[in-house]
Amino acid sequence: MPHHHNPNQNRLLAALPPQELESLLSHLQVIHLKAGEQLAEPGECLGHVYFPIDSAISLLYRLESGETAGVAVIGNEGMFSVAQALGGAAMPYWATVETSGHVFQVAADTLDEMSKCMSGLQHTLLLYAQASLTQVAQAVVCGKHHSLLNQFCQHLLLINDKSLSNDFRLTHEAIANMLGVRRETITEVAGELRDQGLIEYSRGHIKVLDRPQLEKLCCECYGVVREEFTRLLGVAQ
Amino acid sequence: MPHHHNPNQNRLLAALPPQELESLLSHLQVIHLKAGEQLAEPGECLGHVYFPIDSAISLLYRLESGETAGVAVIGNEGMFSVAQALGGAAMPYWATVETSGHVFQVAADTLDEMSKCMSGLQHTLLLYAQASLTQVAQAVVCGKHHSLLNQFCQHLLLINDKSLSNDFRLTHEAIANMLGVRRETITEVAGELRDQGLIEYSRGHIKVLDRPQLEKLCCECYGVVREEFTRLLGVAQ
DNA sequence: CATAGTCTGTACGGTAGCACACACAAATTG
DNA sequence: CAATTTGTGTGTGCTACCGTACAGACTATG
16 A cells, blocks of 8 residues: 555544554555446445545436436545445445545455454444435435535535545536536536636536635535534544 | 234334344333324434334424425334434434334333344344435435425325325325425325325325325335335345 | 547526415314 | 314415527547
8 A cells, every 4th residue: 555545544444443443454455446437336236345535436326217316425534335334235326436536445345354343443334324324314405405506516515525626527417417407507507606706617627716605605414414424423634 | 012012013123033032022112102293303312212013203304494304204114213223323303203103112222232242133223224325315316306296105105104004194284394395285286196086185184095006106216215125124024 | 630529508498396375174272 | 162273275476497409619539
């Protein structure tokens, strides 16, 4: 593992008791994920588990009609897939790499075995599962009641957080899929933010210019989920 | 425990290995919950855990603005609260009794201790957590894309299932809160179904007349969630 | 350098659910 | 049995987002 990638860069790994992290270390491997890469499809059982460092993994539900909606975006605060910690293996949605970056990879079997004998690891993963549940529940209300502008800002903040950069590759189309709306509708709200000088973008590339203002335009949901992660998993570094 | 309430009436309890269920038995108590009763508010740590028999418990998220949306309806296929199995105790939403009925009650501490030494119990509860995650994720897409008529039918089916009756007490208002829409909008779709002879209702009382037809008008979500419960927890009795 | 593919901009009618307003009837309460 | 509360019915204009259609601009590829 290259020295410039410290396990503490992932919040779940950072939350582990020192000796448990130590034993896990030799099984971790840093790999790079490319944007657009598909990590899992519905019902697929995965051989590996990923702990993101500076990449964002998005979970996307696709209806029979083809309509979609994002379930969650996972970054360095979490892992994929949480199903591994719950015993059910597969999950019924698509997982794709939203913005490229690095992750710690570990074999699913290894994690399973280790969490059987490491109470700290198991406890942490379950707390993460609960945080995920809150995250998804919040997505229900948010998608139902908050304006697209609110949701768009929130999504930008999320990607901003997880990519560890103000400047990321992301198309209107990809955002539209996650927010469950048409691409054109995204173009519209994105234009608003650009006119106000909060972001700039072109052809699959977005740059955050005024994050504080984005936070003001964002709904409560961003903060609520963040707080719940803090409550359950402690403060981020 | 009255003899007419068998633990097998709750699907999670029924899934336990015989000897584990046996040890749990003496700690179970059957109680009756009245519709409208509040079981938990956001952030509250509960002293008890409930395994419904013929009651429906609804989880409701309330935004700062007062708008609401249902996160899940829990019946004899599940438990409340799943947070107890994940270690984080509190959850950020309201839990109320949607339709009255019975539940098996057990002290939270007792369940915690027992699940530490009973692998079957713990495994079952975690699989239920995963199923819940799917349930909530489905609610995201469903609320986003499916017509209110679809969602209304689904809700009726769910309550129908969990109350073990075709004839339950439920107001338009309560349904509106769960589906995150106005009461008037519910009145409208309910009227449609009544005109078609699928249901009848008056003043907080709904009767399902033609369930097969309701299933046709319902979206795929009902079946998807049901299948996932079956995959993870086996077939229902 | 030409061509095809990707990404964004714009426009227009359509509609589901909204906010607000109010009428009415059944059930509960004093 | 009067009075209040609770639950349902109905209407009117409004708005955010949809479906569809198409045009222009940048970029990758042969």
